Amino acid sequence: MRRILLITLLFLQAQLMAQKTSTMFNPAASPTLAAQTTFATLPGRNLAYRTVGNGEPFILCNRFRGILDSWDPIFIDQLSAHYKVILFDYSGVGLSTGELPLEIASVANDVRDLAKHLKLSRFILGGWSFGGAVAQTFAVHHPDMVTQLILIGTGPAGANEHKLDPLFIETASHVVNDLKDFEILFYEPASATSREKARESFDRIALRKTDLDKPVPPEVWPRYFKAAADYRADQNNTREKLGKLNIPVLALCGDHDISFPVQNWYAMTGSMPNLFISVYPSAGHAPQDQYPLLSFRLIHGFIQQHHDYRSK
Numbered sequence: 001m002r003r004i005l006l007i008t009l010l011f012l013q014a015q016l017m018a019q020k021t022s023t024m025f026n027p028a029a030s031p032t033l034a035a036q037t038t039f040a041t042l043p044g045r046n047l048a049y050r051t052v053g054n055g056e057p058f059i060l061c062n063r064f065r066g067i068l069d070s071w072d073p074i075f076i077d078q079l080s081a082h083y084k085v086i087l088f089d090y091s092g093v094g095l096s097t098g099e100l101p102l103e104i105a106s107v108a109n110d111v112r113d114l115a116k117h118l119k120l121s122r123f124i125l126g127g128w129s130f131g132g133a134v135a136q137t138f139a140v141h142h143p144d145m146v147t148q149l150i151l152i153g154t155g156p157a158g159a160n161e162h163k164l165d166p167l168f169i170e171t172a173s174h175v176v177n178d179l180k181d182f183e184i185l186f187y188e189p190a191s192a193t194s195r196e197k198a199r200e201s202f203d204r205i206a207l208r209k210t211d212l213d214k215p216v217p218p219e220v221w222p223r224y225f226k227a228a229a230d231y232r233a234d235q236n237n238t239r240e241k242l243g244k245l246n247i248p249v250l251a252l253c254g255d256h257d258i259s260f261p262v263q264n265w266y267a268m269t270g271s272m273p274n275l276f277i278s279v280y281p282s283a284g285h286a287p288q289d290q291y292p293l294l295s296f297r298l299i300h301g302f303i304q305q306h307h308d309y310r311s312k
Helices: 010-018 073-080 104-117 130-141 166-172 179-186 192-205 218-233 238-244 292-305
Strands: 005-008 038-042 045-052 056-061 083-088 123-128 146-152 249-254 275-280
Touching: 038 104, 045 073, 045 104, 056 104, 056 130, 073 083, 073 192, 073 292, 083 104, 104 130, 104 218, 123 130, 130 146, 130 218, 130 238, 146 292, 166 179, 179 192, 249 292, 275 292
Parallel strands: 005 275, 056 083, 056 123, 123 146, 146 249, 249 275
Antiparallel strands: 038 045, 045 083
């Protein structure tokens, strides 16, 4: 049975606007802000990671230039109330040693090696942006290890009709990204509501003051671009193979994502029978930051609905 659901949230705009996440967040009680950095000693490098919460393991792969401190703490806090959330820096990124690989499959080996270090045989796997490419690649290479695949602000492998807006790379290449950059990169600048959510999330992310990660220097950025180009070339046939796997896939997308346009997922519905798509109105590349509570509810509901799916 084909399990495809397109959730268009156009009629929930009033409910979304009513979310007062800034008033619900208590930094002093945030497990994400309190989480300590740990290191996994692996062949050729040490991977920095943080674990938040208990329960079923949920590994999250990060975006271009993303580090441990880049996740919105309220989003991770919500997930950590039900799952053991594992955040990490790729090899050669942030506090991790080694070099960021130039092939996307080699980047995905960080997930494999970290899972082995943590003695995890099966887990939920999520990825945001570049991390979504890593997560999809890992799932194709290690399908028996992934129970559900959560993809945020990312796109399918291979050639896609709708391309990245050059404004994204131009803005993302600023050495320091300020709030205005965040509005362009991750939100919908034309929407006052989206701009307000950008400021709230930007401020929450800046709340961590100790045990800080290190920014990704410009000399590392080309390595991301090489790995992303490898993902687009798709010599591993990830695009085709993912649709044949018995893994439930949830894609969370903004309707104004200038990096990974949501329209590219629509083309996949015929070949990915386990694909569910959720589209956020007046939102961009970081729907989980703009609407963290809603994103948690969608993810948690999806996981619970498909908890035993692979055994059927």
